[in-house]
Amino acid sequence: MTKEASHIVKGNAASLAALPDMMKAWVLGDPGELTLTEKPLPVPDRAEVLVRIDAVAICATDLEILQYGTPAMIEGGAPFNKNYTPGHEYMGTVAALGPGVDEFAVGDRVTVEIHAGCGQCKRCRMGMYTSCHNYGLNYGDKNKGHRANGFTTDGGFAEYAVNNINTLIHVPDDMSDEDATLVVTAGTSMYGLTELGGLVAGESVVVIGPGPIGLLAVAVAKALGASPVILVGTRDSRNEIGRKLGADYVINPREEDPVARVKELTGKGADYVVDCAGTETTVNQSVHMTNRGGRICLAAFPKSAVSFDLGALAVNNIYLYGIRGEGRSATHRAMAFMAEKRFDAGLIHTHTFPLAELPTALKYAKERIDDAIKVVVSTRPDAPSGAKK
Numbered sequence: 001m002t003k004e005a006s007h008i009v010k011g012n013a014a015s016l017a018a019l020p021d022m023m024k025a026w027v028l029g030d031p032g033e034l035t036l037t038e039k040p041l042p043v044p045d046r047a048e049v050l051v052r053i054d055a056v057a058i059c060a061t062d063l064e065i066l067q068y069g070t071p072a073m074i075e076g077g078a079p080f081n082k083n084y085t086p087g088h089e090y091m092g093t094v095a096a097l098g099p100g101v102d103e104f105a106v107g108d109r110v111t112v113e114i115h116a117g118c119g120q121c122k123r124c125r126m127g128m129y130t131s132c133h134n135y136g137l138n139y140g141d142k143n144k145g146h147r148a149n150g151f152t153t154d155g156g157f158a159e160y161a162v163n164n165i166n167t168l169i170h171v172p173d174d175m176s177d178e179d180a181t182l183v184v185t186a187g188t189s190m191y192g193l194t195e196l197g198g199l200v201a202g203e204s205v206v207v208i209g210p211g212p213i214g215l216l217a218v219a220v221a222k223a224l225g226a227s228p229v230i231l232v233g234t235r236d237s238r239n240e241i242g243r244k245l246g247a248d249y250v251i252n253p254r255e256e257d258p259v260a261r262v263k264e265l266t267g268k269g270a271d272y273v274v275d276c277a278g279t280e281t282t283v284n285q286s287v288h289m290t291n292r293g294g295r296i297c298l299a300a301f302p303k304s305a306v307s308f309d310l311g312a313l314a315v316n317n318i319y320l321y322g323i324r325g326e327g328r329s330a331t332h333r334a335m336a337f338m339a340e341k342r343f344d345a346g347l348i349h350t351h352t353f354p355l356a357e358l359p360t361a362l363k364y365a366k367e368r369i370d371d372a373i374k375v376v377v378s379t380r381p382d383a384p385s386g387a388k389k
């Protein structure tokens with residue numbers, strides 16, 4: 001047992017029996033280059049726990065990080081060749097407690113949100129910890145205690161990770177590991193609707209883009225009472241899942257003009273539009289399908305500068321919001337819906353692979369092989385390898 005690992009056991013009677021000294025972890029080398037290696041077990045500090053990772057979902061942002069580095073930032077720069085482990089949508093079992101932690105117990109099943117803000121900047125104090133001013137300042141003499149696991153600190157493509165207790169959410173016994181990994185995605189959708197700042201019940205909501213966040217935005221909007229909920233997407237198979245998650249109408253822009261159709265369905269345009277595609281086309285569609293005084297949430301990051309009809313926003317008193325991640329404890333509200341089975345988030349989970357097959361899992365996610373949407377990697381010894389049964 002290493003010095004660090006024995007410190008956990010001695011300092012806290014509470015830890016899973018027989019914690020190993022070392023753990024398996026994937027690390028990022030050059031762009032696109034992942035290697036399965038061994039790392040010492042990380043040690044939880046004050047207000048932190050050690051989580052044994054049971055499952056981790058792959059996100060489009062992981063694919064971006066592996067290739068381009070951003071938005072991950074390790075030691076103030078690009079994350080390449082820094083012994084960094086990506087992966088941020090994971091769940092698992094509390095394996096050991098840091099000093100003073102009594103909010104969780106060893107053996108608790110938990111899922112995580114990404115951002116543990118510094119807790120001291122203006123935005124953290126407002127609950128906007130995903131917009132922490134001290135993002136990535138967690139090294140050397142710049143140590144502000146900020147963590148965003150999988151972005152600025154080690155993440156979930158490993159057997160264990162350390163998490164601040166603020167990032168943990170209890171998982172109900174009857175929820176599968178795979179479904180529990182989806183809480184960050186559902187929480188991001190929830191945060192978007194929360195930040196729009198209005199009562200969604202009885203209001204029309206359009207979601208553009210049936211990716212994981214878009215599909216769960218449909219589900220969350222419906223659970224919040226929005227009516228009608230309209231999904232815009234070019235892939236019919238995904239639109240079909242959107243229907244199952246609560247879309248009253250789906251619009252395929254390859255077949256009809258989404259702006260005209262939304263106006264037809266809503267009368268004067270949508271009260272709320274959540275753009276989960278983030279292209280110049282969808283930004284402009286959002287502007288023109290929102291009614292006067294309505295609100296737009298950009299839940300996707302356009303890759304480059306977009307040109308759009310700013311004047312139409314001003315003239316029509318339309319509000320435009322950006323969101324970053326899953327702030328204001330939105331994951332807890334999302335979990336409340338999931339625990340009550342208000343929607344079946346598991347409909348977007350399509351494949352599971354063992355941790356050792358991460359590269360295959362990433363390929364499925366990236367190339368959408370076999371209509372993959374959410375691909376999950378599991379550390380369970382009996383993990384399947386392929387499509388969900």
Ligand SMILES: [Zn+2]
Pocket residue numbers: 059060061062088089184
């Ligand atoms: Zn993600």
Ligand SMILES: [Zn+2]
Pocket residue numbers: 117118119120121122123124125129131132133134
């Ligand atoms: Zn902060």
